[in-house]
Amino acid sequence: MLSSTTVAFASPVAHTDNAPQWFRPSNDGRLRSSRGSSEDNDEGLSDGWIDQDLRAGGPILAHTPSVTIYYPIANSPHREIMDPRSELCRSIQTALDEANIRIKTFDFCYRRCKSFPEGDPIPTFLVDATRESIEDKWLPASQTIYKLLQNYDLTMFNVEICDDRLNLTRYPSPVPPSDPIYPLWDKVLSEILNNINCTNVLTVECFRFGHKNDLETDPTTIIVTVEQTSPFRSWRGSREKIISILDSYNLQHVGIQITWGLVHRGRDSLDRSLPDSSWQAPLQVGLSLGVYGSKYSSSTFGGWIEIKQEAESEWQKVGLTCFRCVIPILDDLEQDDKTAILETFPTGIPLGSPITKGLLKVEQPSLKDTMLVIEDIATALSRPPDSRLTAVKEVIEEDCEVSPRSRQRYEKAIAKFATLSALKSKIEDFHKPCSQCNDLLSSSLPINPRLGTTLEANMDVYSQSYAGRVRAGSGYRQFEAEGVLIQADWALIDVPESRHSENELSTYGMIDHTDFTPLQPFVGIPATSTALYKLGRSTEITRGSFSGLKSAHLNIPDGRGGIHKVPTFEYSVTSPSPYLFSDPGDSGALVFDYDSNCIGMIFAGNPISRVSYITLLPDLFNDIRTITGAFDVRIAE
Numbered sequence: 001m002l003s004s005t006t007v008a009f010a011s012p013v014a015h016t017d018n019a020p021q022w023f024r025p026s027n028d029g030r031l032r033s034s035r036g037s038s039e040d041n042d043e044g045l046s047d048g049w050i051d052q053d054l055r056a057g058g059p060i061l062a063h064t065p066s067v068t069i070y071y072p073i074a075n076s077p078h079r080e081i082m083d084p085r086s087e088l089c090r091s092i093q094t095a096l097d098e099a100n101i102r103i104k105t106f107d108f109c110y111r112r113c114k115s116f117p118e119g120d121p122i123p124t125f126l127v128d129a130t131r132e133s134i135e136d137k138w139l140p141a142s143q144t145i146y147k148l149l150q151n152y153d154l155t156m157f158n159v160e161i162c163d164d165r166l167n168l169t170r171y172p173s174p175v176p177p178s179d180p181i182y183p184l185w186d187k188v189l190s191e192i193l194n195n196i197n198c199t200n201v202l203t204v205e206c207f208r209f210g211h212k213n214d215l216e217t218d219p220t221t222i223i224v225t226v227e228q229t230s231p232f233r234s235w236r237g238s239r240e241k242i243i244s245i246l247d248s249y250n251l252q253h254v255g256i257q258i259t260w261g262l263v264h265r266g267r268d269s270l271d272r273s274l275p276d277s278s279w280q281a282p283l284q285v286g287l288s289l290g291v292y293g294s295k296y297s298s299s300t301f302g303g304w305i306e307i308k309q310e311a312e313s314e315w316q317k318v319g320l321t322c323f324r325c326v327i328p329i330l331d332d333l334e335q336d337d338k339t340a341i342l343e344t345f346p347t348g349i350p351l352g353s354p355i356t357k358g359l360l361k362v363e364q365p366s367l368k369d370t371m372l373v374i375e376d377i378a379t380a381l382s383r384p385p386d387s388r389l390t391a392v393k394e395v396i397e398e399d400c401e402v403s404p405r406s407r408q409r410y411e412k413a414i415a416k417f418a419t420l421s422a423l424k425s426k427i428e429d430f431h432k433p434c435s436q437c438n439d440l441l442s443s444s445l446p447i448n449p450r451l452g453t454t455l456e457a458n459m460d461v462y463s464q465s466y467a468g469r470v471r472a473g474s475g476y477r478q479f480e481a482e483g484v485l486i487q488a489d490w491a492l493i494d495v496p497e498s499r500h501s502e503n504e505l506s507t508y509g510m511i512d513h514t515d516f517t518p519l520q521p522f523v524g525i526p527a528t529s530t531a532l533y534k535l536g537r538s539t540e541i542t543r544g545s546f547s548g549l550k551s552a553h554l555n556i557p558d559g560r561g562g563i564h565k566v567p568t569f570e571y572s573v574t575s576p577s578p579y580l581f582s583d584p585g586d587s588g589a590l591v592f593d594y595d596s597n598c599i600g601m602i603f604a605g606n607p608i609s610r611v612s613y614i615t616l617l618p619d620l621f622n623d624i625r626t627i628t629g630a631f632d633v634r635i636a637e
Contacts, residue, residue: 002033002036002037002038002052002053002054002166003036003063003064003065003166003167003259004035004036004050004052004061004063004064005063005064005065005113005115005228005259005260005261005608006033006034006035006036006257006258006259006260007034007035007226007233007234007235007258007259007260008033008034008234008235008236008238008239008256008257008258009031009032009033009034009239009255009256009257009258010030010031010032010239010243010255010256011025011030011031011032011219011255012030012219012220012221012252012253012254012255013028013029013030013252013253014029015031015219015253015255023038023053024038028243029252030243030255032239033053034234034235034236035052036050036052036053036054036055036064036166037052037053038053038134040236047059048060049139049142049143050139051138051139053131053134054131054162054163054165054166055138055160055161055162055163055166056138056139056141056142056160056161057138057139057142057146057158057159057160057161057162058142058143058146058158058159059146059158060122060158061111061122061124061158061160062111062112062113062119062121062122062124063113063115063116063260064113064162064166064167065113065114065115065166065167065168065169066111066112066113066114066167067111067112067114067167068109068110068111068126069109069110069111069112069121070107070109071108071109081152082107082108088148088149088152091148092106092145092148095141095144095145095148096127096129096141096145098141099136099137099138099140099141100136100137101127101129101136101137101138101141101161102129102130102131102132103127103128103129104128104129104130105127105128106125106126106127106128107125107126108123108124108125108126108157109123109124109125109126110122110123110124111124111126111160114167114169114607115259115260115261115262115607115608116228116262117270117607118270122158123156123157123158124157124158124159124160125145125146125149125154125157125158125159125160126160126162127142127145127159127160127161127162128162128164129161129162129163130163131163138161141161142159142160142161143159145159146158146159168211169211169578170209170210170211170610171209171210171211171213171218171574171575171576171610172207172208172209172223172547172574172575172609172610172611173207173208173209173213173215173218173529173545173574173576174207174208174215174528174529174545174546174547174548174549174574175206175207175208175220175528175547175548175549176208176215176528176529177528177548179220180250180251180253181206181220181249181251181254182548182549184249184251185206185549185550186550187249188206188222188245188246188249188251189204189206189550189552191245192204192222192241192242192245193552193554193567195241195245196238196241196242197238198554198555198567199555200226200227200229200233200555201224201225201226201227201554201555202225202226202227202261202262202263202553202554202555202606203223203224203225203263203551203552203553203554203606203609204222204223204224204225204551204552204554205222205223205549205550205551205552205572205609205611206220206221206222206223206254206549207220207221207223207547207549207574207609207611208220208221209221209223209255209257209609213576215529219253219254219255220253220254220255221254221255221256221257222242222246222254222255222256222257223257223259223608223609224238224242224256224257224258224259225259225260225261225262225263225606225608225609226258226259226260226261227260227262227555228260228261228262235258238258239256239258242256243256259608260608261606261607261608261609262606262607262608263553263604263605263606263613264583264584264587264604264605264606264607265322265324265489265557265587265603265604266297266299266322266324266325266327266584266587267290267297267298267299267324267325267584267585267587268297268298268299268537268538268583268584268585268586270538270584270585271368271369271372272288272298272369272372272537272538272585273369273372273373274287274288274365274369274370274372274373275287275507275508276423277507278364278365278369278370279365279370279426279427279430279464279465281464281498281499282499282500282501283301283319283364283467283495283499283500283501284301284364284501284504284507285301285302285303285304285501285503285504285505285507285519285535285590286300286301286302286303286505286507286508286534286535286536286537286540286589286590287300287301287364287365287507287535287537288300288301288364288365288366288369288537288585289301289321289325289362289363289364289365289366289467289537289588290362290363290364290365290366290367290368290369291326291327291328291329291360291361291362291363291366292361292362292363292367292462292465292466292467293361293363293367294328294329294366294367294368295367295368295371296329296368297329297366297368297585298365298366298368298369298537298585299321299322299324299325299366299537299585299586299587299588300321300325300535300536300537300538300585300586300587300588300589300602301319301320301321301364301467301588302319302320302321302322302588302589302590302601303319303320303503303519303590303598303635303636304317304318304319304320304500304501304502304503304635304636305317305318305320305492305621305624305633305634305635305636306318306633306634306635306636306637307492307624307628307630307632307633308630308631308632308633309351309628309629309630309631310631311631313631315634317495317500317636318471318492318493318494318495319467319468319492319493319494319495320490320491320492320493320588320590320601321362321490321491321493321587321588322489322490322491322587322588322601322602322603323473323474323475323476323488323489323490323491324489324559324587324603325362325491325587325588326360326362326470326473326491326493327341327360327559328341328360330342337359340354340355340359341355341359341360342559342560344473344475345475345476345558345559345560346475346476346477346558346560347475347477348472348473348474348475348477348488348627349470349472349473349474349475349491349627350472350627350628350629351471351472351628351629353472355470356469356470356471356472356494357469358469360469360470360473360491361466361468361469361470362467362468362469362470362493363431363463363465363466363467364465364467364499365465366537367431367465369537370427370430370431370465373427374424374427374428377420377423377424377427378424380420381417381420381421381424385413386413388406389409389410389413392406392407392409392410393410396410429464430463430464430465431463431464431465432463433461433462433463466496466499467493467495467496467499468493468494468495468496468499469493469494470491470492470493470494471492471493471494472491472492472624472627472628473490473491473492473627474488474489474490474491474623474627475488475559476488476489476556476557476558476559476560476564478556478564478566478568479619479622479623479626481616481619481622482619484550484568484569485566485567485568485569486568486569486570486615486619487553487556487568487570487603487604487615488615488623489587489603489604489615490601490603490615490620490623490624492624492628502518502636503518503519503635503636504518505517505518505519505535505592505596507535508535508540508541509541511533511541512533512543512594516533516592516596517595517596518596519590519592519596519597519598519635520595520596520597520598520635521597521598521617521634521635522592522593522597522598522599522617523617523618524618525548525571525616526546526593526599527546527548528546528547528548528549529545529546530545530546530593531543531544531545531593531594532544532545532546532573532581532591532592532593532599533591533592533593533594534573534581534582534586534589534590534591534592534602534612535589535590536582536583536585536586536588536589536602537585537586537589538582538583538584538585538586539579539580539581539582539583539586542575542577542579542580542581542582543576543577543581544573544574544575544576544581544612545573545574545576546571546573546599547571547572547573547574547611548571550569550570550571550572551569551570551571551572551609551611551613552567552568552569553567553568553569553570553604553613554567556568570604570613570614570615571600571613571614571616572611572612572613572614573591573602573611573612573614574610574611575610575611575612580605580607580610580612581605581610581611581612582602582605582612583605584605586602586605586612587602587603587604587605588601588602588603589601589602590602591614598617598635599614599616599617600614600615600616600617600619600620601614601615601617601620602614603615617635621633621634
């Protein structure tokens with residue numbers, strides 16, 4: 001409620017939710033705050049310094065909630081200067097004591113907002129403290145410390161005094177059907193969308209949302225995620241309109257949180273690890289998938305479906321992922337190729353489109369993730385050997401006696417080195433095309449995606465990692481389902497037969513201590529709070545709960561620099577654990593229940609509300625039929 005990214009907040013009536021003791025409710029019984037201040041004031045200090053309820057400092061601080069990235073003690077460039085006996089350390093301690101600040105620790109570090117993990121970490125001198133009164137002199141103390149740092153030429157560091165209650169994670173859970181808002185949600189949501197200024201609004205949704213991660217005690221909350229635009233835009237008026245709507249339905253038990261955030265879709269640019277079993281011919285459900293030859297992004301291979309083009313035709317097996325996951329970096333393409341791809345965004349890619357001849361190709365695992373593994377193995381192989389093992393080696397080479405234990409340690413070290421070397425060679429060979437092509441692991445990347453338009457017929461030109469070409473795709477479209485619009489985001493992949501496999505759910509081992517059977521279809525809408533699972537490239541095996549209340553999505557990118565302003569209404573999956581149900585790079589993952597019934601596919605996620613958005617399987621198959629003209633679509637058998 002007091003984070004700086006929460007631009008407007010109102011609690012349920014008579015609900016304090018771990019609020020500081022000085023935080024007093026308004027006349028209607030709701031606590032209100034804006035941008036970290038219980039004074040509900042949008043205005044900050046003009047010089048960049050801030051003085052909020054649970055933190056103070058400046059001149060540039062990471063938005064909260066934030067995470068701390070500490071220097072390793074052994075490698076910290078400030079190890080000596082932060083010795084408790086140093087003059088600077090004693091001066092800082094004196095400044096904090098004179099301000100009567102109840103400190104826990106202080107140190108140099110980097111701070112980064114949890115909501116924007118790709119943002120640059122901000123160098124910060126962090127004081128972890130407990131605030132007991134709003135009258136505590138945190139701002140003057142932080143400015144005093146900043147001047148002390150300047151005296152020691154430590155001008156790169158900002159100063160932050162923070163009470164860690166500010167960074168407590170709030171967890172979502174589905175609103176139960178017994179909640180009074182459940183049967184009214186569609187009406188309430190419609191009134192919100194019609195009465196607030198939706199410019200810069202990304203999502204409007206409703207969950208039980210609180211620190212305790214307890215369905216029974218966490219408050220029902222409407223969460224409005226908005227783009228991080230001008231810091232001077234006030235959202236308090238929108239909050240008051242939502243409160244008025246809630247009051248008109250007698251829903252005083254519902255809170256409101258309007259927060260800066262984002263919705264991630266498609267690929268991931270961050271580094272992730274891969275299991276050692278990643279480099280094998282059969283494609284694996286939930287494993288890394290990337291644009292062929294690209295080191296810049298990765299996503300997830302969902303699994304296998306089958307399409308029957310005509311009533312009497314044979315079923316054809318194709319791979320499934322998200323449309324956004326198969327699009328290369330457009331600025332790296334020749335203009336004609338870029339134009340051809342852009343033209344598919346508003347209409348989709350039907351069967352037989354010229355673009356399906358080889359312009360859009362994928363591989364598993366992605367080259368991006370593979371390069372990280374190769375670098376890690378190379379680092380391990382280049383480490384200097386243990387001096388004791390070197391001595392044992394010399395003794396053995398001289399045919400002298402060594403103890404059984406020393407010989408065993410030496411032989412294990414040799415075997416470990418050989419295993420890593422063999423794995424590195426296997427991985428490099430898996431991503432190496434024949435001599436007709438440039439070596440992917442040594443050439444400038446990404447390779448020209450047009451390569452396949454002239455050599456597609458000769459599969460030998462591709463590496464073993466080649467997973468096929470896009471056969472059809474949704475584009476950046478919206479379509480109608482259940483009387484409302486939802487987002488279309490899917491791509492079908494023609495996979496070489498040598499890489500065909502089954503919808504096995506064993507890529508990352510057992511799920512909930514058991515082996516799941518292969519995927520099968522689920523036709524319909526799951527019950528609220530149904531336990532769901534997914535296998536994904538970024539977060540591997542995760543468990544969540546289905547939410548029966550739809551989330552409204554607005555201002556959706558159209559892939560061409562514009563936005564779709566008409567809202568769509570999407571189902572979501574909440575995460576009950578400290579880990580998200582999905583992260584960037586998990587788009588394309590299929591979602592299933594405990595009985596392996598496939599519910600749908602992930603296409604986006606929201607790190608603010610901590611939920612993932614899914615297209616239900618019947619809706620997904622209906623849109624595939626629309627674009628491909630197929631007679632029928634099913635989960636592969």
